[in-house]
Amino acid sequence: xxxxxxxxxxxxxxxxxxxxxxxxxxxxxxxxxxxxxxxxxxxxxxxxxxxxxxxxxxxxxxxxxxxxxxxxxxxxxxxxxxxxxxxxxxxxxxxxxxxxxxxxxxxxxxxxxxxxxxxx
Numbered sequence: 001x002x003x004x005x006x007x008x009x010x011x012x013x014x015x016x017x018x019x020x021x022x023x024x025x026x027x028x029x030x031x032x033x034x035x036x037x038x039x040x041x042x043x044x045x046x047x048x049x050x051x052x053x054x055x056x057x058x059x060x061x062x063x064x065x066x067x068x069x070x071x072x073x074x075x076x077x078x079x080x081x082x083x084x085x086x087x088x089x090x091x092x093x094x095x096x097x098x099x100x101x102x103x104x105x106x107x108x109x110x111x112x113x114x115x116x117x118x119x120x
Contacts, residue, residue, distance in 0.1 A: 038044065049057075064070050 064072065
């Protein structure tokens with residue numbers, strides 16, 4: 001049975017680490033290794049957006065990034081609107097309870113008797 005010599009094993013591990021490092025260097029932002037990785041086909045440059053994408057996207061997006069402490073003023077609804085919504089929800093709740101009670105009452109009716117087959 002052939003055995004691997006430790007020197008060959010270390011060389012193989014070193015070569016694999018170097019190849020992995022070169023491949024991961026393509027992900028870097030600086031141009032040192034990225035050019036080499038692009039030439040080897042392991043990294044790409046981002047493409048410019050298509051015309052329809054540029055036309056449909058807003059130039060200035062008004063959003064608050066996640067994790068920021070920036071706040072913006074939100075328009076508040078008047079109390080009367082909340083009261084109106086609350087009465088609508090209460091009416092819907094009572095209608096749902098009535099429908100549930102009706103279904104519960106219908107569920108307690110006895111099952112019909114099986115049909116009798118006439119004898120000839």
